[in-house]
Amino acid sequence: MRLIESPGRILEGSSIRYTETETVRTFASEFSGGMRQRAVIAMALACEPEVLICDEPTTALDVTIQAQILELLAEIQEDRDLAIMFITHDMGVIANVTDKVNVMYAGEIIETAEVERLFENPKHPYTRGLLESIPGSQSGEQLRTIDGNVPTPTESATDCRFAPRCPKAFEECTQIHPELVPVDGEDEDHVAACLLYPEDRSTAKAVEYHQRKGGGDGR
Amino acid sequence: MSQDAVHPETEVETAGSPEEDVMVEVRNLKTYYGGDKPGPFGGRPVRAVDGVTFDIKRGETLGLVGESGCGKTTLGRTLIQLEEATDGTIRFDGTDITTLKGYELKQWRRNAQMVFQDPDSSLNNRMTVGEIIREPLDVHEWGTPRERRQHVRDLLDTVGLQREHYYRYPHQFSGGQRQRVGIARTLALEPEFIVLDEPVSALDVSVQAEVINLLEELQDEFGLTYLFIAHDLSVVRHICDRVAVMYLGNIMELGPTEELFSDAANPYTLSLLSAIPEPDPTAEKDRITLHGTPPNPRYPPDGCPFSTRCPVRIRPPEYEDLDDEVWQGIGTLEEILRERQRADRSIRDRLRGMLGMETRYSTIDEIYEEVFGDIHVPSRIEPTLDDVAEHVRANNEGKALDAMKAEFGGACEQQKPEYYTVSASGRRSLCHRHDPEYRTPEETLDDRHQ
Structure with a gap:
């Protein structure tokens, strides 16, 4: 009974067009995009998991429907004390739903921080570029962009994969693989994989630190 | 404005x-x-x-x-x-x-x-x-x-x-x-x-x-x-x-x-x-969550196109004091009826209904239970709801909807609004609430959405 109940309850909410009993007897093809996404969420929750991975759950939806789905996920999280991993490229959604953010580039996590800190004070040049290219967040006529394209990671990284596009790249960037280090040298809550950090050390010292840390990992 | x-x-x-x-x-x-x-x-x-x-x-x-x-x-x-x-x-x-x-x-x-x-x-x-x-x-x-x-x-x-x-x-x-x-x-x-x-x-x-x-x-x-x-x-x-x-x-x-x-x-x-989610985690804003999805463009509403989801729909003066959840229930009921009215009911479904067997569709009592089950329904709207139930039992959703519209409908459902010029630059907006007779959308929104 629980299995029938739980999807029904999730499908309810703003599923105004059908009543709960009608909803469970309806085919997916008769649903709108938002309702289908609800059905998928109901499926994911049927076995009462503790972790839910949401892979771009709202990217294909309109903003008003996106708002409904985000609200639903927040309610479910509250109700069930669920951990959610939210994968998306929409910075607005990230800012609204997450507590902590990992930024990925070409197969590696290059920066990790609490969401407020990341948006207020991004450290990795890629994160900065990404946040700056959002239209509406900048005043100038031209939108700022990141030159070049994302490489296809075919081999394990021996250097910084962002170096060819990085406005701050220097020589060592093409030789040494940066490790995730605390940006201010102490706080493990905000780490970035960039040879510019920790920022309390000189560049030479920082490079040495990354090299030592990388070597220590058995590379 | x-x-x-x-x-x-x-x-x-x-x-x-x-x-x-x-x-x-x-x-x-x-x-x-x-x-x-x-x-x-x-x-x-x-x-x-x-x-x-x-x-x-x-x-x-x-x-x-x-x-x-x-x-x-x-x-x-x-x-x-x-x-x-x-x-x-x-x-x-x-x-x-x-x-x-x-x-x-x-x-x-x-x-x-x-x-x-x-x-x-x-x-x-x-x-x-x-x-x-x-x-x-x-x-x-x-x-x-x-x-x-x-x-x-x-x-x-x-x-x-x-x-x-x-x-x-x-x-x-x-x-x-x-x-x-x-x-x-x-x-x-x-x-x-x-x-x-x-x-x-x-x-x-x-x-x-x-x-x-x-x-x-x-x-x-x-x-x-x-x-x-x-x-x-x-x-x-x-x-x-x-x-x-x-x-x-x-x-x-x-x-x-x-x-x-x-x-x-x-x-x-x-x-x-x-x-729109703002790319700023510290921004606090009151999000107006619209319920439901846009109507089927084959069957657009008679009045304002947005009237089925509008958060500031004009309510008849005699019901102005009804609770928001009751209004939400009424909206849900309307939406369900509208959907049923236009759904192609298969012959199998009809037969099952006539024979009193379980169909894909809920009975009106089940619908009422789901829609109004948890909320207090004021006695003065009960006669209308009974009327609606009668029509639905007779499989006449059209009449049921008419009855609801006559009782709970306002200007928004009855006629399509005109364009009003809302600023010096000639900005136009399609909404009854720009008529000085009503309160503006923003005021109403502040009121209903605290």
């Missing part, structure tokens, strides 16, 4: 002042799909675009935003005659293009082109990039073959690709580069007017920014006029001079971009803007 500025606009023709250089004049344009066959197999048409009126000025970028299925793309396609208009006129520099045929239409088409949404499906993978861009030149027999090839190479250069890319295939390019190829093809015949149908929606943020920059450069260089269709409002805010907000085939609000974003007048625009 002051109440004084508000007055009904009966003559929509006054929208553009004469000194402005208007390029495209659209008047009461309708595009319906299907429903043209009379008789039992005709059925009702899908009203994709249901009477829109606006101007596009030379050299400007007019944004067209709205949810998917609201008719944005159909409107764009009708403007360049990829779809036939059902009614109304489109005048390009004074010529009504809906009446053009054959040779004249082909000649005119050079002037107006379109960039499509998805660069993966709008480029033929079996043709080289050069052939793709050259195709419109071949169709219109532009110059000699040598000149065409030269022109294509120049175009590749213009859109930021390399001349050597002529012999490559689309799959060898990234999404952003493919969209550049699409833009080059659009520019081949040197049009004045371009419909951009979600040109950056399929792209990542940083690539998106590059394509937007390119579009703006091209506009400056060639003096282009754009109709920019998008559902991403932050992109629209950046690139557009004026914005039209569409809902269910109608333009709900139209005006200068900054003004519309900072001081929206229409309840739909307000809801849409409040639903």
Whole structure:
């Protein structure tokens, strides 16, 4: 009974067009995009998991429907004390739903921080570029962009994969693989994989630190 | 927004002042799909675009935003005659293009082109990039073959690709580069007017920014006029001079971009803007969550197109004090009935219903239990609910809906609102609440949405 109940309850909410009993007897093809996404969420929750991975759950939806789905996920999280991993490229959604953010580039996590800190004070040049290219967040006529394209990671990284596009790249960037280090040298809550950090050390010292840390990992 | 500025606009023709250089004049344009066959197999048409009126000025970028299925793309396609208009006129520099045929239409088409949404499906993978861009030149027999090839190479250069890319295939390019190829093809015949149908929606943020920059450069260089269709409002805010907000085939609000974003007048625009997640984790805003989904454009509401989801719908004065949850229940009930009224009930379902067996559809008592089960229903609305239940038991959802409309309906359900001018710049909005008789959408929203 629980299995029938739980999807029904999730499908309810703003599923105004059908009543709960009608909803469970309806085919997916008769649903709108938002309702289908609800059905998928109901499926994911049927076995009462503790972790839910949401892979771009709202990217294909309109903003008003996106708002409904985000609200639903927040309610479910509250109700069930669920951990959610939210994968998306929409910075607005990230800012609204997450507590902590990992930024990925070409197969590696290059920066990790609490969401407020990341948006207020991004450290990795890629994160900065990404946040700056959002239209509406900048005043100038031209939108700022990141030159070049994302490489296809075919081999394990021996250097910084962002170096060819990085406005701050220097020589060592093409030789040494940066490790995730605390940006201010102490706080493990905000780490970035960039040879510019920790920022309390000189560049030479920082490079040495990354090299030592990388070597220590058995590379 | 002051109440004084508000007055009904009966003559929509006054929208553009004469000194402005208007390029495209659209008047009461309708595009319906299907429903043209009379008789039992005709059925009702899908009203994709249901009477829109606006101007596009030379050299400007007019944004067209709205949810998917609201008719944005159909409107764009009708403007360049990829779809036939059902009614109304489109005048390009004074010529009504809906009446053009054959040779004249082909000649005119050079002037107006379109960039499509998805660069993966709008480029033929079996043709080289050069052939793709050259195709419109071949169709219109532009110059000699040598000149065409030269022109294509120049175009590749213009859109930021390399001349050597002529012999490559689309799959060898990234999404952003493919969209550049699409833009080059659009520019081949040197049009004045371009419909951009979600040109950056399929792209990542940083690539998106590059394509937007390119579009703006091209506009400056060639003096282009754009109709920019998008559902991403932050992109629209950046690139557009004026914005039209569409809902269910109608333009709900139209005006200068900054003004519309900072001081929206229409309840739909307000809801849409409040639903955009801001890329700022510290921003606190009251999100207006709209319930349900837009109605089926085959069966649009009789009154205001937004009336089924509107957070500030006008309520009859005698029920003004009902609880919000009761109103929500009434709305839900209406929506369920409307859906059942138009659902094709299979013969099997009907038979099962008649034999008292379980069908896909709930009985009215089950519906009431679900909709009003947890809330206190005031006794004065009970007679109406009983009436409605009677009609539903007799399988007459139409009558049930009429009964509900007669009791709970206000101006919004009964008649379609007019356009009101809501600011000095001539911004128009479609909503009964701009009538001084009612309170404004913003006041009502503050009230109901604390």
